[in-house]
Amino acid sequence: MLGETQVVDPRTSVKLHKCRLLVTAGPDTGRSMASDKERLRCGAHPGNDLVLVEDRTASRHHFEVQYTERGYLLVDLNSTNGTFLDGRRIERAYLSPGSQIRAGSSVITFAPLEEEVAVEPDREGELCGMVGQSVKMRQVFGLIKRIAPMDVSVIIQGETGTGKELVSSAIHELSGRKKGPMVVLDCGAIPPNLIESELFGHEKGAFTGAVSGRPGAFERAQGGTIFLDELGELRLDLQPKLLRVLENREVRRVGGNDVIEVDVRVIAATHRDLVKEIAAGNFREDLYFRLSVINIQLPPLRQRRDDIPLILKQALAEPEVVDKHGRKRFSAEALGLLMAYAWPGNVRELMNVLSHVLTFSEGEEILPSHLPPRVRGQAREGPLPFNEHLAFKDAKEQLLENFEREYVTSVLTRCEGNLSRAARESGLHRKSIERLVKKYQLDAKGLKPR
Numbered sequence: 001m002l003g004e005t006q007v008v009d010p011r012t013s014v015k016l017h018k019c020r021l022l023v024t025a026g027p028d029t030g031r032s033m034a035s036d037k038e039r040l041r042c043g044a045h046p047g048n049d050l051v052l053v054e055d056r057t058a059s060r061h062h063f064e065v066q067y068t069e070r071g072y073l074l075v076d077l078n079s080t081n082g083t084f085l086d087g088r089r090i091e092r093a094y095l096s097p098g099s100q101i102r103a104g105s106s107v108i109t110f111a112p113l114e115e116e117v118a119v120e121p122d123r124e125g126e127l128c129g130m131v132g133q134s135v136k137m138r139q140v141f142g143l144i145k146r147i148a149p150m151d152v153s154v155i156i157q158g159e160t161g162t163g164k165e166l167v168s169s170a171i172h173e174l175s176g177r178k179k180g181p182m183v184v185l186d187c188g189a190i191p192p193n194l195i196e197s198e199l200f201g202h203e204k205g206a207f208t209g210a211v212s213g214r215p216g217a218f219e220r221a222q223g224g225t226i227f228l229d230e231l232g233e234l235r236l237d238l239q240p241k242l243l244r245v246l247e248n249r250e251v252r253r254v255g256g257n258d259v260i261e262v263d264v265r266v267i268a269a270t271h272r273d274l275v276k277e278i279a280a281g282n283f284r285e286d287l288y289f290r291l292s293v294i295n296i297q298l299p300p301l302r303q304r305r306d307d308i309p310l311i312l313k314q315a316l317a318e319p320e321v322v323d324k325h326g327r328k329r330f331s332a333e334a335l336g337l338l339m340a341y342a343w344p345g346n347v348r349e350l351m352n353v354l355s356h357v358l359t360f361s362e363g364e365e366i367l368p369s370h371l372p373p374r375v376r377g378q379a380r381e382g383p384l385p386f387n388e389h390l391a392f393k394d395a396k397e398q399l400l401e402n403f404e405r406e407y408v409t410s411v412l413t414r415c416e417g418n419l420s421r422a423a424r425e426s427g428l429h430r431k432s433i434e435r436l437v438k439k440y441q442l443d444a445k446g447l448k449p450r
Helices: 137-146 164-173 193-202 239-248 274-281 287-292 305-316 319-327 331-339 346-360 392-416 419-426 429-438
Strands: 003-007 012-025 034-037 039-043 064-067 071-076 081-083 088-090 092-094 100-103 108-118 152-158 182-186 225-229 265-270 294-297
Touching: 012 039, 012 064, 012 137, 071 081, 088 346, 108 137, 137 164, 137 294, 152 164, 152 287, 164 182, 164 225, 164 265, 193 239, 239 287, 274 287, 305 319, 305 331, 305 346, 319 346, 346 392, 346 419, 392 419, 392 429, 419 429
Parallel strands: 152 265, 152 294, 182 225, 225 265
Antiparallel strands: 003 012, 012 034, 012 108, 039 064, 064 071, 071 092, 081 088, 081 100, 100 108
C-alpha cells in the first residue's frame, strides 16, 4: 500500500493503494483477502495473510506480494512446487490486473485496488499529549488517526522542534503494535563509525571495543515500531543496507553471518527536504519511496500562532510544574510578545522559553520582563567574538568550542543539571550532552540557576 498526501484546506486527501487476492480454483476456492499492507504472504501456515487451509500441495510460506515503486512484485519464497504466474514458473515477476498465480493446487487472481480517502480535520484538537485547534494541526491529528492502524511506513517532515517524535509516538500508541516496543534512534546524533552497529547490531569482536554481541535497533524493536529520527543525516553508503532491511525484513549484525528476521514498523523523520536531497545526490530515491508510504508534513509554529496559548496552558497545568512552581499565568502583554515572535526553533524553543521563565520568575503572573531579550525584540546582533590573529581553522575551532561550552553550560543551568532534560530541550542525544560535559569538564550537578 502506498499513500500520497496532499495538504489542502480544510481536508487532507490520502491516496491508498490496496490489492485483493482471490482463490478462483482449487480446494480453497472462494477464500480471499484485501489489504493495504506493503507486503502480503500466502501459504499453508496460519500466520500468512492468505491461508490455503485445504491445499496439501502448498508450501507453508509459498509466495509474497510486495508493493514497490514499479508496481506489485510477486516473489516465490523457495516453495517446494514453485510459484507460477500466468502459466510460467517465476522467482520474481511484476503483476498486472487480473494476473493468475498458481501455488500448489490453487489458482489465485490478483486485483489492484485504489482508494482516495478524504481525511477531515480532527474535532478534538488534542491527541496523545499534543494540542492544537488550528486547522493545520487538526488535519495532522485526523491523518494520524487514519493511518496509525495501517501497518505501513511513514515519513514525518518538518522543521526542527515541530514535534516529530511526539507524532511518531502517537502513531505507535494508536496502532496494533502499541503493546510492542518503540525504539528511537537519532541518526544525526550517533558517531558515523557506530551508526551501522546501532542500526543492525554487532557480534563479539566485530570491531575494537566489541567485547560482546549486541542487538541493534531493529532487533530491539521486534514486534513494535522503530523511529529513525533525522534520517536525512544517514550516510549515503549505509542507505542501501537500510533499504535491504526494509525490503527483506531481515538484518545481519556487523561481523556476523546469521540472518535475523525482523517484524517492525518503520517511522522516519527529517527536517530536510528529501526530494531536494535526492536531486542533489545525497539521498536514495528508492529508499525514500520505500519509507514514504505515508508522508506527514508538520507546520512550523509561526504558521499556527493561535495554538501558542493552548500549548502554554497545557504545559503550565502539568502536575509537576504546579507542584514545583505553583499556579502561573502569562500577562496579556507577555502573551502578545510570545504570539508575535517568529519561533525559529518552533515548539521546542517555546518550551525552552517557558522553562527559562519558570526558573527565573517569581509570583503568579509572568510579565514581559521575565521573557528572554530576543522574544521581547531587544536582541542585538553583534560581531562574533573571534581572534582574528589566529589562522582561519584555529579561530573557527576556538569560536566553536566557546559556543559549545557556553551553550551547554546555559542549558544545564536552566535544567538544574538534569542531563536528560537538557538533552530534550536542546534537541541533542543524551550521549552528546554527556560527551560535551566531559569535553569541557563541566560540573553538571553543580550547575543551578542563580
